[in-house]
Amino acid sequence: xxxxxxxxxxxxxxxxxxxxxxxxxxxxxxxxxxxxxxxxxxxxxxxxxxxxxxxxxxxxxxxxxxxxxxxxxxxxxxxxxxxxxxxxxxxxxxxxxxxxxxxxxxxxxxxxxxxxxxxxxxxxxxxxxxxxxxxxxxxxxxxxxxxxxxxxxxxxxxxxxxxxxxxxxxxxxxxxxxxxxxxxxxxxxxxxxxxxxxxxxxxxxxxxxxxxxxxxxxxxxxxxxxxxxxxxxxxxxxxxxxxxxxxxxxxxxxxxxxxxxxxxxxxxxxxxxxxxxxxxxxxxxxxxxxxxxxxxxxx
Amino acid sequence: xxxxxxxxxxxxxxxxxxxxxxxxxxxxxxxxxxxxxxxxxxxxxxxxxxxxxxxxxxxxxxxxxxxxxxxxxxxxxxxxxxxxxxxxxxxxxxxxxxxxxxxxxxxxxxxxxxxxxxxxxxxxxxxxxxxxxxxxxxxxxxxxxxxxxxxxxxxxxxxxxxxxxxxxxxxxxxxxxxxxxxxxxxxxxxxxxxxxxxxxxxxxxxxxxxxxxxxxxxxxxxxxxxxxxxxxxxxxxxxxxxxxxxxxxxxxxxxxxxxxxxxxxxxxxxxxxxxxxxxxxxxxxxxxxxxxxxxxxxxxxxxxxxxxxxxxxxxxxxxxxxxxxxxxxxxxxxxxxxxxxxxxxxxxxxxxxxxxxxxxxxxxxxxxxxxxxxxxxxxxxxxxxxxxxxxxxxxxxxxxxxxxxxxxxxxxxxxxxxxxxxxxxxxxxxxxxxxxxxxxxxxxxxxxxxxxxxxxxxxxxxxxxxxxxxxxxxxxxxxxxxxxxxxxxxxxxxxxxxxxxxxxxxxxxxxxxxx
Numbered sequence: 001x002x003x004x005x006x007x008x009x010x011x012x013x014x015x016x017x018x019x020x021x022x023x024x025x026x027x028x029x030x031x032x033x034x035x036x037x038x039x040x041x042x043x044x045x046x047x048x049x050x051x052x053x054x055x056x057x058x059x060x061x062x063x064x065x066x067x068x069x070x071x072x073x074x075x076x077x078x079x080x081x082x083x084x085x086x087x088x089x090x091x092x093x094x095x096x097x098x099x100x101x102x103x104x105x106x107x108x109x110x111x112x113x114x115x116x117x118x119x120x121x122x123x124x125x126x127x128x129x130x131x132x133x134x135x136x137x138x139x140x141x142x143x144x145x146x147x148x149x150x151x152x153x154x155x156x157x158x159x160x161x162x163x164x165x166x167x168x169x170x171x172x173x174x175x176x177x178x179x180x181x182x183x184x185x186x187x188x189x190x191x192x193x194x195x196x197x198x199x200x201x202x203x204x205x206x207x208x209x210x211x212x213x214x215x216x217x218x219x220x221x222x223x224x225x226x227x228x229x230x231x232x233x234x235x236x237x238x239x240x241x242x243x244x245x246x247x248x249x250x251x252x253x254x255x256x257x258x259x260x261x262x263x264x265x266x267x268x269x270x271x272x273x274x275x276x277x278x279x280x281x282x283x284x285x286x287x288x289x290x291x292x293x294x295x296x297x298x299x
Numbered sequence: 300x301x302x303x304x305x306x307x308x309x310x311x312x313x314x315x316x317x318x319x320x321x322x323x324x325x326x327x328x329x330x331x332x333x334x335x336x337x338x339x340x341x342x343x344x345x346x347x348x349x350x351x352x353x354x355x356x357x358x359x360x361x362x363x364x365x366x367x368x369x370x371x372x373x374x375x376x377x378x379x380x381x382x383x384x385x386x387x388x389x390x391x392x393x394x395x396x397x398x399x400x401x402x403x404x405x406x407x408x409x410x411x412x413x414x415x416x417x418x419x420x421x422x423x424x425x426x427x428x429x430x431x432x433x434x435x436x437x438x439x440x441x442x443x444x445x446x447x448x449x450x451x452x453x454x455x456x457x458x459x460x461x462x463x464x465x466x467x468x469x470x471x472x473x474x475x476x477x478x479x480x481x482x483x484x485x486x487x488x489x490x491x492x493x494x495x496x497x498x499x500x501x502x503x504x505x506x507x508x509x510x511x512x513x514x515x516x517x518x519x520x521x522x523x524x525x526x527x528x529x530x531x532x533x534x535x536x537x538x539x540x541x542x543x544x545x546x547x548x549x550x551x552x553x554x555x556x557x558x559x560x561x562x563x564x565x566x567x568x569x570x571x572x573x574x575x576x577x578x579x580x581x582x583x584x585x586x587x588x589x590x591x592x593x594x595x596x597x598x599x600x601x602x603x604x605x606x607x608x609x610x611x612x613x614x615x616x617x618x619x620x621x622x623x624x625x626x627x628x629x630x631x632x633x634x635x636x637x638x639x640x641x642x643x644x645x646x647x648x649x650x651x652x653x654x655x656x657x658x659x660x661x662x663x664x665x666x667x668x669x670x671x672x673x674x675x676x677x678x679x680x681x682x683x684x685x686x687x688x689x690x691x692x693x694x695x696x697x698x699x700x701x702x703x704x705x706x707x708x709x710x711x712x713x714x715x716x717x718x719x720x721x722x723x724x725x726x727x728x729x730x731x732x733x734x735x736x737x738x739x740x741x742x743x744x745x746x747x748x749x750x751x752x753x754x755x756x757x758x759x760x761x762x763x764x765x766x767x768x769x770x771x772x773x774x775x776x777x778x779x780x781x782x783x784x785x786x787x788x789x790x791x792x793x794x795x796x797x798x799x800x801x802x803x804x805x806x807x808x809x810x811x812x813x814x
Binding site: 019020075076077099100101102103104106107108110111126138139140141142145149159160161162163164165166167169170174187189190191194214216219220224243244245284285286 | 406408409411412413442443444481484486511512513514516517548549551573574575576577579580583599600601627628629630631632633634660661662687688690691692
């Protein structure tokens, strides 16, 4: 098993005729993702890498549906419209690749998704991949690289950095550890499916035996994962690395932001909190594979 | 996040129907005196800076009359507050304060909703208020599409036992405040303190509004020069960098100067990351190794070679950096030869004189490393490239060894590696530059590697000379992807006829002003 995406789910690509949309349609199709349609307004009838293009998501849904997933490659200013269009057509999961999506747009997408019982990953995400089954977004870049770098297995990977998502998974693979599903949750402060949501999904996935998490300073995603462990809602072993120890913390912690987060967001705070609840927090990124191998041996 | 000055924020509040003190902005002591005279009576003089703790630093003071106002303003103007040089002061009527409150809006990333915060205690920072008076703070999640309703605002106030006319006035203000924050797409907004005067008037005595960087494009009226999270005005180099980012949508480019006026041999490195997480990890590796970082730079999201080239040129224009370090996640999805070519073009034009370690793992890393090694051998500096199986920590160590051994004195002046194009060249415009070909050289070129190196396939031969095979407008619109392959192929395997001119507006000015 895997979470969020498998080889059967029917996928539409919004913005399929653009620079990134076209390139990543090739990646997804060649990897084995069940991409059944693409959408670009006004381009109905075109074919991109064997994928038929429609004017609207609803039209694609009528002809090739039922659509379950949409991967969005649309300029940031139009992402909100695209996501709302996908949800209106009944899509249950939108993967929002572009970055620089205005935060009030993200809040509106979140509200509509919640009302429809739908979910989104991103914005500003490289996407996700269930090795050996399907890829959404641009993880791996090319199908042959994605096959080479990511091997099926029992570890779930969740990361706040796109490049690092691939890096961790590749280094795990070199150490003989395959992955169930690999997710880049997105680099922005407000994302559709943050770490706590991912680990809850991985908790329910029978094939996932442990989770590797790449955290960063800012927001409270890692602390909330610790809360879930404490409450017994996430029970699988967690191997975590928090980036930004030496880097200047910057000004992203606005004073007002700290009130709701309760002083959360610092490197020390995250590491301490995760260690308190028994997570394996490594100080050196390069220790992740070794520690994960050790953890799996003891299971 | 794009921070607004207090006076800009107050302008938005006023526009939204929220009373602010009478006053105006002054750039000189004389102007301040004149404004004080117009106001009549005691005034407050407030340094305009994007930092907290202005009052503690002496940036907020009072004056009884115009003469004193001019004198105080003269002292505040030019002051340095936490690295921010004060250029403007706000001169306002001094309020007769009866009570102070706090009003704020933030984006709650957990609930994915805007949240309004109100406290019946104001004046100090909200963190301190929450710590000292937790029962005097209420927060309220706002429905993103419906906005804040009057009854919701009254309910917030009722919880703090605020009744009567004050409740009415404050609830009206809260509704207006949220409208201002939403309309301008604030990432956070604060009025602290919100003052009730002895005369019973509610006035916004201060304002901190931060606009969502990603929404700045929808608000040209705000006049935000750089949509970035800076605590100080942008440096000339940062302004030049931001222009590159704003005019080239392919991938992202973030540049932030962490140090200026670097002394020779002081261990500063020009840093060039790729992707937020990988960049941060790579910076950690540099710092742990004992280096200092001159700048933070991140080109990612599949940037064009030309964008990486411009980033490298900007990084290299910082004086006295001891080394160049490029490192991302190590396993990049995008084709890495684009970044390699961008770096090589910049290194060649500058005749790189310092050691550079480039960790460029990911798709096509073998070709990327080959480009970086083969095409930099004749430069003064040394370039070492590594792929996905080499850690950032190792690369930082390697740079340390190179810097330790490096002789920074005997490298000689930069040679002109490549001549500028002749005016008579064949040329066509690309998305962000111009491609020049000295056709007379093509006539004696045996290899002619140019057209075959063009991945976009937009060059063809005409009587043995490469020309565009598509209309020039299409090349300009982006069919020429500025991959820089033809220029490097021509230089090393052809007859040195091709030069791609990629201007960086503002870079020369920035360097004159001391990058």
